[in-house]
Amino acid sequence: MNSALVVARKDFEDAIRSRGVLLVSAVFVALFVFGAYFFADQVSQAAQASAQSGGQQGGDPVDSDAFLRTLSSGVTLLVPIVAVVASYSAVIGERASGTLKLLLSLPHSRRDVVLGKLLGRGGVVAVPAVGGLLLSMLVFPLTSVALAPLNYVAFTALTALLGLVFVALSVGISAAASTGRRAVVGSVGSYLFLLVFWNRAADPIVGRLSDALSWEPATTVKASLTLKLLNPLGAYSSLVAALSAESTALARASVTGGIQLSRRAxxxxxxxxxxxxxxxxxxYLTDAAVLAYLLVWLAVSAVVGYAVFRRADL
Known part of the structure; x- marks a missing residue:
């Protein structure tokens, strides 16, 4: 484990010296901090317009949960992309340049390399994302939008976990790939499949199984939701929805059409x-189970990549 931490520390230190990581950090801070500011400003302007038109300023209070629901869609797109870009060359890049053999000549095993790369690239993605989100929390006490700190911290932790899942997926593919091109295609293709095609295929698959096995409607609903929640993007979205949804059922059902306010679902x-x-x-549809699906993606991606890498002829 100590050897893996050495690899992780060196990988992280090398990465933070690059302009790309600085750019990613700036993007995360800008997205989250300025996003929070503009959200609060829009809420304030809406309240003033309502007051000037003679409407009631009361009604449902707006808190930071509404901002998180708005932000989650962008996070679902941005964080995995950053994770893929930061990690697809983690192992294959060293292999192609010849530095991997030098690294393995030191007291580092192949397992240490994969685990170290996972931790190092995970830090590269998680640190700016978490930092940006925590900084954005400071905006709300200065505005009329109430801050729900526990939900905000939970959202931050879930976002970091989503980034780690896609880092693990890309590092695993990078370890298993024999060329840089295959690593790029595998990492980007996996992300696009999860983003675009997984949910589109879920309902037809479940529909055919339901017809073939004569399932009850409730069984079909549970099967459809479970298949969509096995997608790490769906699992993340549903867990984020659970932070403010009126019920766990609404949070699970959010994967059918994105996170929405329950009254407008x-x-x-x-x-x-x-x-x-x-x-x-x-x-298998509880919050704990959905969180476990994310953790399984993280673990299996790294383990499968290492299993292939361990037998590879360098």
Missing amino acids: GIVQQIYAQRLTEEGIPF
Whole structure:
């Protein structure tokens, strides 16, 4: 483990010297801090406009949870992309340049290299994301938007975990790939598949299984949600929704159409949530289970990549 930490520290120190990491840090800080400022400004302007038009300033108070719901869609796109770009060459880059053999000639095993790269590149992605989010928390006490600190910290932790999952996926592919091109195609292709194609394929697959096995409607709903939650992007979105949703059922149903305020949830979400409420939330759709799906992605990606890398002829 100490050897892996040495690799991780060196990898992280090398990465933070690059302009790319500085640019990523600036993007995260700008997105989160200025996003929080503009959100609070819009809320303030809406309240003033309502007061000037004779409307009531009361109603539902706006807190930072509304900002997190707005921000989560952008995070789902940006953080995995940054993780992929930062990690796809983690191992194959060293292998192609010949420095991997030098690294392995030191008291580092192949397992130490993969684990060290995972930790090092994970820090490269997580540190600016977490730093940007924590800095954005400081905006709300200066505005009329109430800060929900526990939910904000939980959102920050989930965002860091999402970044680590895609770092693990890219590092695993980088370790398993034999060329840089294959590492790029594998990492980018995996992200696009999870983002674009996974959910589109989920309902047709479940529909065919439901017809073939004569499932009850409630079983079909649970199967559809479970398959979508096995996607790390879906798991992250649902856990973020759970921070402010009125019920766990609505949080799980959010994967059918994105995170929305429960009062404005789409018809499909409402139907799915009602089915879950009537039948009860099974253990595999609880918050703990969905969090476990993310952790499994992290662990399996690294383990599979290492298993291939261990047998590779360098």
